[in-house]
Amino acid sequence: MARFIDDLQRTHYCGELRASDLGKEVVLFGWVAHRRDFGGCVFLDLRDREGIAQVVFDRTYTPTGEVSRITALAARGEAFWDSTVADSAQQLAEEVRREWVIGVRGVVVHRGEKNVNPRLGTGEIEVRVAEAVVFNRAETPPFSVEDEIATDEDIRLKYRYIDLRRAPLQRNLRMRHEVNQTVRSYLSDQGALELETPILCKYTPGGARNFLVPSRLNAGKFYALAESPQLFKQLFMMSGFDKYFQIVKCFRDEDLRLDRQPEFTQIDIEMSFVCQDDIFRLLEGLMFRVFEKTGAADLKAHYPSGEFPRMSFAESVRRFGNDKPDLRFGLELTELTELAIAHDGGGLPLVKAITDSFKSGAYRLEVPAEIVKAFVIPASANFSRPQLEAFEKSLREIKGFKGLARAKVADGGAWTQSPLKTVTDEFRLAVNAALGVSDGDVICFQFGKTDVVNAALAKLRLDVGKKMGLIPESGHGGQWRLLWVVNPPLFEQNEDGTWAAAHHAFTRPVDEHVALLDSDPARVLCYRYDLVLNGFEIGGGSIRLHDPDVQQKVFSVLGIHEESAKNMFGFLLEALRSGAPPHGGIAIGMDRLTMLLSGGSTLRDVIPFPKTNQGVDTMSGAPVVVAPAQLDELHVAVAASADPAR
């Protein structure tokens, strides 16, 4: 039987030792974080998940009266100090290297006032080692296990088990645990049942691309990995479970981003006999609890009523250019389309082309195809011309972006440094008044396709806000702004004029708009809502259709005929006719929420084993080529030849 672990069990985590433990005999296990060798005396920083403790191997050390007072030793009738054992420990200290895994037995002593390290929780004490063992002589790691490292992400991912030893990632994953635990206990307390849904599902066209899994038992057929439990959670409602939740993996085979992984985790919720407000109340309670338990912030200070503000989708797009406004700062956009129409283009040919289309009836103000909009960079920002041009340059990544017309407001309201030479004085003054600008402000105009104009100005607003220091480049900066964005349009129009569901085909139109389904689908809004935190969408959901007749109307707008509807969603449609309660729900992006709470800016830092931009696990090498025999068994033939060297 081994001396350590079998006989000597861990008494403390390294990081939890304090001055109150002075005089205790302790057994610590951990990784060697640093080694400082002074010849006769070696200091090791021993690290485990709770932190770091300094352990000392001292050639000349012999136990004193302090040690003899340790009652535990007397009780075991065992000597604390054996000089042979201590010699072998000293030997170990000379050999030991970073990231070796060792165990030590020793006594907690005070470091002496001069040697206290205030930066460590354990900085007052150290452990005098009487006995030690090596569990694993680690190879030199490819990068240092330190809080801040400059190492490229692909190397960190390849050695993820080492990367995860770093304190920031340990903290993040611990926070993730805390989020999970809090969600479970809160939702369970609220009467929701944690129920599971299949991962292997039926492929459904539309929405995200599915990962496919060949079926061995059913030659030539495939499962799809669930992109979300959407349909199943609605079925739970039809089965009468009333309130459901699940912390669930979802899979989407789309291109990846900083904030997108092919598999990710949702906090999935669905409830029966509820309206939008019921969902909001539950989620607001959940967020208050999660923020409290993770120590992120006291939301009561921001939202004493317990409610988050609400804003219509239309208002959000008008004021901020998108449906996920960052409310930590102002600098709102100003819609100028109607003003431009009143001024018949204001002498600007590009604007006149747009206003003419409104006058001829080709465009409608309720759902404008093109708009005129402006954003003001305040004079106080005092950006140089190269800086202003840098903003414009970074907008070029927006597809369809044509350019940014700037005008600097001079004394008396004149526009200088501007390409808009032909503007009429009346329009110029009217714009100045609408924007409330004064000397030195820079007006940034966008005219053209609504989506492009909004995307460009939304990005410009964020870029300027960051450059002005109103918000940090990344992270929360201690500010938390939550918001419900509600009632977006139910449909989007495709290039060819046909209609697509903006969210999914089972979202309920707002009651007053049901009549518009036949006549004017563009204006139909729906009971959909997004929860926005500091400019990130952290969750979204909707009240679902439970009336088969309205469902049928929605399908007909979408051009989905009975036959294909049956094909795609047959079981759900049948279930809807089998006794469907009014119901709705929401899904929270668990990874993204944890990322924001932790102050991070990449999803990869809150996911234990993430994949690269190409969806590759550089550690295991997945995905890989498989043997022909395996493919045969699955009744699959591969057309592409993968490069085996990759």
Place this chain on the structure above:
RNA sequence: GGGGUGGUAGUUAAGUCGGUUAUAACGCCGGCCUGUCACGCCGGAGGCCGCGGGUUCGAGUCCCGUCCACCCCGCCA
């Protein structure tokens, strides 16, 4: 599918106009050191300059292709 940035020692980077033996810091190895905590000091090893082709007397450097990583657009609620 498209655009951008990058790839040089274990890691992070420098490398001029194409020219001698490719630099530095950290890490690593050896030595010294009893109060350090990013210990310090002395010495040393370490390179397919992503890969393939081309131009050239000569390529880390120029050209073409390709692979990988990151960021973005499309896509993805």
